[in-house]
Amino acid sequence: MISRNYFLKNNSAKILPLLAKVAFVYIILFEFILPANGILPKPSILIESVTSLFKHYNFLYAFGFTLSIIFFALLVGYFLIRIFRNTMLYFTRTFPTLISLLDTTKYFLMILLVFIFHFWFGNNIYGELFLAIIVVLGNLKIEYFKSANEVKQEYLDAAQSLNISESKKTNVIWKSVQPKLFSSLEFSHYSLWTLLIIYEYINGTNGIGSVFRLAIKYNDFSVVVLLILIISTSLWLSTLLLNSIRAKFFFWNS
Secondary structure, X not given: OOOHHHHHHOOHHHHHHHHHHHHHHHHHHHHHHOOOOOOOOOHHHHHHXXXXXXXXXXXXXXXXXXXXXXXXXXXXXXXXXXHOHHHHHHHHHHOOOHHHHHHHHHHOOOHHHHHHHHHHHOOOHHHHHHHHXXXXXXXXXXXXXXXXXXXXXXXXXXXXXOXXXXXXXXXXXXXXXXXXXXXXXXXXXXXXXHHHHHHHHHHOXXXXXXXXHHHHHOOOHHHHHHHHHHHHHHHHHHHHHHHHHHHHHOOOOO
């Protein structure tokens, strides 16, 4: 749970007053001053669209669907890396050039996987889940390979001087790279929101992207704007949650 003290220590305490001012200007400008326009809907119309969003677009199910896939993929990706960390460490030592090869992935756009998976799975939900896990695993794998070779030498020297077993040495390395792996999870979290919404929009799976698809199909501009506001708020709250987990469980410097 996000504590009040943690909330105040983050930029959220500074952002909220700014957002309140923007909301006030928006209400005054678009509700009372400007006539009906195609730029932004009136605040009163947005409020009316909330009922429509839940009643006609089945938003609650769609939101839960997308959010569940995102966090399930983050958990599965992290624990798979944890389970196979020793095997991966062996490969980094045996094939040191592997890291240079993995760097080439920065020239590949993840969004291209959406189109590939469209032909492989269509609107099957397993395709979306598999895609999310692949993205998380890919980011974690690259970060693990890099971080494992950048562990501070004093940690390894201390382990060697204590004459501990090889398995415990790998635990020292794992403990050292955990904060960076969690940073990779945070990056994947941002990526998945974008990637999965696009995937759902294209393939018509039961997620937030499908709600966007329906709203655009019916030219329901107020619902589109409302969706953007809800997603932005959800992304902000999810980020606060992840930052809180980092502060509690991965607070040390690698």
